[in-house]
Every structure is written in structure tokens, then in C-alpha cells.
Amino acid sequence: MPIKSYDAHQIEAKWQQYWQVHRVHETDLRGAADPYYVLMMFPYPSAEGLHVGNVYAFTGADIQGRYQRLRGHDVFEPMGFDAFGIHSENFALRINTHPMKLIPRNVENFRRQLRMMGLMLDWSHEVLTPDPDYYKWTQWIFLQLYKHGLAYRATAPVNWCPKCHTVISNEQVVDGECERHPGTEVERREMEQWFFRTTKYAQRLLDNLDWIDWSDITRNAQRNWIGRSEGAEVDFRLPGRDAALRVYTTRPDTLYGATYMVLAPEHPLVGELVSEEQRAQVGAYIERARKMRAADRTDEEREKTGVYLGAEAINPVNDQPIPIWISDYVLIEYGTGAIMAVPAHDQRDYQFASQFDLPIIPVIRPTGGDPPEGEAYVGEGVMINSGPYDGLPSQDCLRKITHDLAAQGVAQPRVQYRLRDWCISRQRYWGPPIPMIHCEKCGIVPVPAEDLPVRLPEIEDFRPDTPGGKPLERYKPFYETTCPTCGGPAHRDADVSDNFLDSAWYFLRYPSSHRDDVAWDAELTRKWLPVDMYVGGNEHAVLHLMYTRFLCMAFKDMGLIEFEEPFKKFRAHGLLIREGGKMSKTHGNVINPDEYVDEHGADTLRMYLMFLGPYTEGGDFRDSGIIGIRRFLERLHRLYWEVLTKRAADAPGAEPAASGGDAVPAWGALDRPTAIKLHQTIRKVGEDIESFGYNTAIAALMELLNTLRAAPALDAFALESLAILLAPFAPHEAEELWEMLGHEGSILAARWPQYDPALTVTEEVEIAVQVMGRLRGSVHVARDASEQVVRDAALAHESIAKHLAGKQIRRVIHVPNRLINFVAN
RNA sequence: GCGAGAGUGGCGGAACUGGUAGACGCGCUGGAUUUAGGAUCCAGUGAUGAUUCAUCGUGGGGGUUCGAGUCCCCCCUCUCGCACCA
DSSP states (O other): OOOSSOOHHHHHHHHHHHHHHTTTTOOOTTTOSSEEEEEEOOOOOOTTOOOHHHHHHHHHHHHHHHHHHHTTOEEEOEEEEOOOSHHHHHHHHHTTOOHHHHHHHHHHHHHHHHHHTTOOOEEEEEEETTSHHHHHHHHHHHHHHHHTTOEEEEEEEEEEETTTTEEEOGGGEETTEESSSTTOBOEEEEEEEEEEOGGGGHHHHHHGGGTSEEOHHHHHHHHHHHOOEEEEEEEEEOTTOSOEEEEEESOGGGGGGOOEEEEOTTOTTHHHHOOHHHHHHHHHHHHHHHHSOHHHHTOTTSOOOOEEEEEEEEOTTTOOEEEEEEOTTSOTTSTTSEEEEOTTTOHHHHHHHHHHTOOOOOOEEOSSSOOOTTSOOOSOOEEOSOGGGTTSBHHHHHHHHHHHHHHTTSEEEEEEOSOOOEEOEESSSSSOBOOEEEETTTEEEEOOGGGOOOOOOOOSOOOSSBTTBSHHHHOHHHHEEEOTTTOOEEEEOOOEEOHHHHTTSHHHHGGGTTOSSSSSOHHHHHHHOSBSEEEEEGGGTTTHHHHHHHHHHHHHHHTSOSOSOSBSEEEEEOEEEETTBOOOTTTTOOOOHHHHHHHHOHHHHHHHHHHSSOTTTEEEEOGGGHHHHHHHHHHHHHHHHHHHHHHHHHGGGOSOOOOSSOSSOEESOOOHHHHHHHHHHHHHHHHHHHTTOHHHHHHHHHHHHHHHHHOSEEOHHHHHHHHHHHTTTSHHHHHHHHHHTTOOSOGGGSOOOOOOGGGGSOSEEEEEEEETTEEEEEEEEETTOOHHHHHHHHHHSHHHHHHHTTOOEEEEEEETTTEEEEEEO
């Protein structure tokens, strides 16, 4: 039974129950004729409950899903929980509760809130990362990568967060601080870790960015992160040694200007090259650099520091010996950890040379102009002081010098990426154990696939990094095992894998979540993947989204899947702020969706969030504005109720009176202006949804409602269309209106209305009339009227005539259906 | 510093390839109705001037054009990403 007045709670409870009972949101994955996979970034189920940022993201994705469903697709819109990881673990530690107890509670609360928001989620395919049925396959993936040489173990300087008590990846380091702990300096530690060879795919990850249909902002962030540069490796001879000092440079054209070399303090040759006289100083410098906090070391404002090694290298282009220094402005991780310094043409080198009075030799002269004073000239120009290359354009020499040196065997072209391999190991408890066994005799042995999952034991003391070692190391029943190869004593890898691995493949699991014998079902995967539409926050542009792409490429090469890009479309939503400022716990201005749903209902909250601003740019949540959406829904509901009850009353008499003085539109044929508004709105809302212009789509719905309320009469097509157009935004109310219209079952069974192109244009248009480019009035003429007609109409206009009085018309500019401009003097 | 984007009423924000700036909503003003209401309905709402008229108005300054929020140049501010990556 339809509900008379707009009572959000009653309506929303009613339809949520209906959806659940009738499984309206579940998709027949195998039988689907026209699959469309909508994905939203699954949340970490925090104890605080669903964040309004999640609601914002999910609603934007849900609109796509509902719209595609109304367009006739079989839409799959799954949800799950990313409940492993440091986030959950730290919280569990803080409140002194075991995560295995904590997580189910949080998840239950999240499910409740997600249902409350009326998302079209198919809960029958939920995944939960800490579920052994899930992480069994996370471990299996690790084994696949290992098998194909993409997982390796290495001792490398890693980022250690003293608060997390674990290593974190490069991507999780922000300005030398831990992403999770602002203000906490990341330390550098040498540790043996598992890495995934993401760098192997650097070029493909970069190349595919040219064609994948993703938000530009996200693709740009990825390009930046991959950081491809082209240059050359050049060997500088070391007098009296066999070895050469190899540097990487993007500017081989400036080789003649190299007046010194700089090694990173950690460079392996430092110890060998340092002279006796300099040894003490160099040692002290290295010690100081080692202790230096990461954020300070990378502060560009800081004065350059460094120490002379007491050794020389020979510049291969002119055989000149140049001094070798060490300085912390050279990074051991990048290139070869050593540079040739060209102070005339590199700002950093210039600063360093100025600091230590090293020679500065310009080798490129800017074309048509003088080189800048007091700084390096980094542009191109004409070669000078460069022996045989003098007079050539510097750009030509980029390749030429490399080529010539390559012929002598002392240089080679080289492409360098900023992207690093993905450090997978975490010295923590709350994650999937890395499925590897360390045997004294056999070395590193993978756990046989049939032994998966390696279950995470439920241990009481899961604190990280206590004196007894890592949590899983302390727990002997887990740690001590036997070697699968030789049967001898062995121990398990005591690390767990990075939380980002859990979320790097979850979309592959959703359709196949019922299969316990394979990670993903081949047929379902072929049918449903790649994901048609992925919507999420851009904060994951270089983390999650890079890792998923890497995994897909690896899987494709292994023959496990048939595509290499996981998401056909990805759209990044903007940031939601509140009252002009950032929303955060510290500001105490975080929006709790429950409160707003309590007060106004989920449809109002959903719609308001989408109305705030352009979805891809974010919006400013102001409490004062939400009432506008609420009023809209109330007016809408009232209109339907009044028109439809009136019609029911009129129906027996068949002939509905053309409402005498009654404000309620009658039932009958639409007048033409109303019909035009309707058809224009049908077109606009569809187009706007496809381009994520939700705010303007909602504005169009409001305009349509205003028009319908003022119309003399309405018909079924108008009311049905508006209900369907509303359905992506306010799904509960749309269902209620649909029922009021006499339909049985969900509005999702309806089809998106077709607009009639002929009815999207008026037959009369208003033409702006300008005199000398200034607006002086307007005239109404028939659509597509000729210039002559418009001109005559305009000249007949008295205010136009006034402005043209005494003037001669020199020129007339006519833009059909828009304006006419008289140029006169 | 580099890269990307953005500056429009009191506020959030509209404006397709240059063509009537300010859609839609909030707020505000006036009116109607109601015992009352953070209710509903109607009208108005960029600024200035005396009205139905005019002038000025899209961060600032120049320019192109019959016509510029939109295109070009310079500057200012803000947001985001990267940041001693050689």
C-alpha cells in the first residue's frame, strides 16, 4: 500500500525489506545476457562505522549501477570488506581486543549502514579478506608470482615506521613520514624482505595509460609515479683500478661540463676510494647522513653538504681527471647512486659547486640570449667548450655523444624509472602469512598449493616487534614446521603480506566467491571481467590502482586471465569537505551518516551528497542545504499522491475536469511546453549520469518537478518517466512512486524512458538582439527563422529602433536561434 | 621548484563548439494561509543609480573579436599530485 505523506523512514524500511525478500539486487551471474560490472573500492570496516566519504563514493557508483540496470544491463554490484592490515591491527591493539573478535562486530555494523543507504549491492558475493577462504587465494597468488620469478627476496634499505613496527612501502611514505602516522619519521633499515617485481612492468604500466579510459588526474599521478626518464649510463675510469665509476645521466650533452663526481654516502665504492687523509672526515659524514631524518635529508631548501673523497675519476670525453665527492643529495636508490656533476647546467650541482668552490664550465649557450646569472642554465642551446661538438645544437648531442661513447664501450643508452619494486613483507600479525618455508637444508621452499591456506593462528599476544621477535615468530606451533621437500626441521616465514595485496585482486574474486577450488572461475571471469566501471578515491591512484594493474599484467602473462587492464573505466570522485574545511577526526567535524539518515532519510542524504557539486571534483557539505533536497522529495511525493488520488476519484466518471482553480494538475494530455521540458530532462539526466554530472542531473529533476507542478494536466508517461529518472538517486522513493502509479514489483524492472528528439526543441525561440554588441532586447521568432525574418522582427522592436536611430547599419551578425547583432555607427 | 586543476551573487554551485552570465538549491525580503510550526503556497532577490531605464559586473592587468566567464599574454591567490629521481 502506498504511503500518503513522505515519511522517509517508513518508505525506506518498506523497500529495503522488499529488496531483501525478493532478492532484487542479486544477479544471475551465469545466466546474465548483458553483463555490466560496477565496482566500488571496498572499505576497511573501522569501529567508527561507515564514513560519509564512503557513502559519497558508493552512492556515485550505485547511480551508475542503477542507471545501467534501467538501461537493460545485468548489473553486478558487489561489496566486501578489507579487514586485514595495520589499520585494524593498530585499532585492536589500542582497545586491547583481538582483531578476530573485533572485525565481525565492525563488519556487521557496516553491513547495516550499507543496507541503510539503499545501495544496489549483491550481498550474495561478499568477500572478507581475513576469511581463510579468501586469503588462501591471496597466498596462492603469492606462490604464482614466486613460481614465475616475480617474487624475490632481497636485503634492501627499506622504510621502517617505528610506530607501525614494520616496513612500509615507498608509496606509504609521505614527505619522509609514515602515511598512517603524520609526524613520525620513517627510518631506513637494511632488512631481508619479499619483493614483487613491479619494475618489470614499468613500461607496460606506462604505455597502457595512453589508452585506458581513466580519469586524467589518476593517469597523470601514475605517470608521475612511474617516472620514466631517458638518458645514458656513462663509465668514468678510476685511475689505477680496473673498475669504473658508472653514473646515470639524462644530459649526456653536458658531459664536457662535468667538473666533479658525487657518490651517495651509501655507495659501495666509497670505502675503497677514500684516501687516508680523508677517511676520518668521510666516515663522520656517512655517519651523520645515516642518522639524518629522512624528511630533513630531502629538504631542498637545505644547504648542500658533502665531503671530498680524495680520489679522482677520468671524464671519458676529454680524459680530464675530476674530483669525487660524496653528498647526501645523491640518492643511492636511484640510477647508479652516483652522478657526474655539471654545475653550469644543473641547479643542484650549481648550488653544490658554489658551496665548495668547484669549477663551473658552461658547455651550452642559450640560443639568442645570455645565460642566467647566479643559477644553472638547464635549457637547450648551442654546444660550446665541447671539443668536436662545438657549434652543434645541444639536442642533437644528447644522442650523438652517447652514441660516440657507446662505440668506445664506455656508455650506453638507458631508460630509468622512478618506480620501485613492491615490498610485500610486513613484520606484523594481522595479515595473510607469507606461504614460504625456510629450511636449513633446502633453503626457501614454497608451501605446496594443496597445503593452503597457511592459517593465521589465533594467538593472544599479537603485539609487533617485541623482544621475542615478530608475533608469528614467537608463536612456535606456527613458526616451527617441517620442510615440504626434505621433511627436515624448518620454520615458516614469520611475516605477513602487505594489506595492499589483499585488495589488489578482490574484484577477481567477487564473481567467483562461491568457488572454493579455484581463485576465480574461468567462465565467469571471461564473462564479467574486466570491470566495466570502477569508482573510487584518487588517494589510491599510485597505491591500490598501480598494484592491481601490475597483478593483472602478471596474471595475463601467466595465462591466468585474458586481459591485462583490470578496469575498463575508472572515475575518481572528488574530495568531500565540510563547511569549507577539511573533514577530520581532529577537527571533530566528521559526518556520521546515521545522524542524517535518522533526520532526513537515506534518499535525502544520497541526493544531497550528489547535489553538492560536480562529483568528480568533490563538494562542500553544508548542513543548511540538505533541507532543499528534503523539500524536493516531499513536494514530489505530494504531487504524485494528489494527482493519482484525484485521478482515482475521477476515474469512474471517465471525463476528468480540467481543474477549475484547483492547484493540482489534472489527468490528461500534456501540454506542449510541459512535454518539451519532460523530453529535454530525459535526455539531460541520461547524459549527465554518463558524464558524472550528478549535480546538474538533480537540478534538472527539480526543474522538471517545478514544471509538472505548474502544468494544467499530467499523463502516465510523465509521471513514470520522472520516477525512473529519480531511481538512481533516490531509489526508495522511486519505488514508492512506482507503486503509487499502480505497478507491481521493483522499478528496476522498468526501462529508462526514451525521449523524442522532436520534442526536445521548442518551435519558437527567443533571439537576443544586440546593437554594437550590447544587449538591447529580445524577440520571439519561429525556430530556424531566416536572418531576414529575425532582422525585421528586431528592427520592429521599439528599444532596438531607439538605439539604431540616426545610425547606419554596417554589418549584421546573425547566429541562428541565438542572437542578432547590429553593427552600426 | 615542476606538473595538473580552479578562482563566478550572502553561500553551494550552473553556463554546449566564443553568442541574453548567475540554471538548480540554500539563505534573505515581502505576501497568503494556519491556534502553532525549522510547515505549506505565491512573488522577489548580482551591484549601483529615482521606476518599466541605464551603467557596472565572472581574482587583477593587457589583448584578439561585432561579441569574451569561455581564446591569447602577464600577474595574484587557492587546491591537488610529484618533489635533491641526476
